[in-house]
Amino acid sequence: MEYRLLYNAAAHFAAAEKYPDGLLNEMSKPGPTGLAALCWAVAELGQQAELARRAMGYDPGPLPAESEVMATLMPKDILSARKAVLDAMTRGLGDAGDGEVDEVLLELQKKKAPACPGQST
Secondary structure, three states: OOOOOOOOHHHHHHHHHHOOOOHHHHHOOOHHHHHHHHHHHHHHHHHHHHHHHHHOOOOOOOOOOHHHHHHHOOHHHHHHHHHHHHHHHHHHOOOOOOOOOOHHHHHHHHHHOOOOOOOOO
8 A cells, every 4th residue: 555654743753752762762662562553654654644635625634544554564664664654754844855745744834834025825
């Protein structure tokens, strides 16, 4: 399955509460512990992306559940899922140096940003 991921303030504080030693530390643990943290992160960031879409007026889509991610994540996809979470966290924390654009975040910024005189949108 594919998910949109958004690391916003809600995801940041939920991760800090659930994993006081850090989400990245937990996700990097071997075995079931790291997998559980990864599945939680994909579900949480997926839910935040969907809630942001709804806040922008889009029709509601499904909210990914941790159990769904756990049941559908294939071993061959663990690395790419980890990278997707890390990329979302990097974008959310403000350092998107790789040139990728988070479309959900971009739309949120467009809707909340005041129009500047002389600037076309």
